[in-house]
Amino acid sequence: MAINDELIVERLSNYKSPEDLVEESGLLKELTKRLVERAMQAEMTYHLGYAKHEKGSKKTGNSRNGKHSKTISGEFGEIEVGVPRDQGSI
Known part of the structure; x- marks a missing residue:
C-alpha cells in the first residue's frame, strides 16, 4: 500500500523541528499507534472471516466484542x- 505524498506534506506542515516528530505527542508515535491498531483489526477480520460491520457467518458463533487497552513499549x-x-x- 502506497502512502500519498500529499498526506505526508499535510501532516508535516505543523512540524518545525525533529523533536516535533519524536516527542511524547509526536507524529511518529501517533502513526505507530494507528498502524498497530489497523494491523490488529485486519488480523481480527481474517480470524473471523468478515469485515467490521458486515454480517458474520452464523456457523462460527463468533463475533467482535469491543476492544480493550494495552500498553506496548517501543522506540x-x-x-x-x-x-x-x-x-x-x-
Whole structure:
C-alpha cells in the first residue's frame, strides 16, 4: 500500500523541528499507534472471516466484542493501543 505524498506534506506542515516528530505527542508515535491498531483489526477480520460491520457467518458463533487497552513499549516510548477482541476468544 502506497502512502500519498500529499498526506505526508499535510501532516508535516505543523512540524518545525525533529523533536516535533519524536516527542511524547509526536507524529511518529501517533502513526505507530494507528498502524498497530489497523494491523490488529485486519488480523481480527481474517480470524473471523468478515469485515467490521458486515454480517458474520452464523456457523462460527463468533463475533467482535469491543476492544480493550494495552500498553506496548517501543522506540518512541510507551503507546496505549486498542486491542480488538472477539466473543469466542480463548
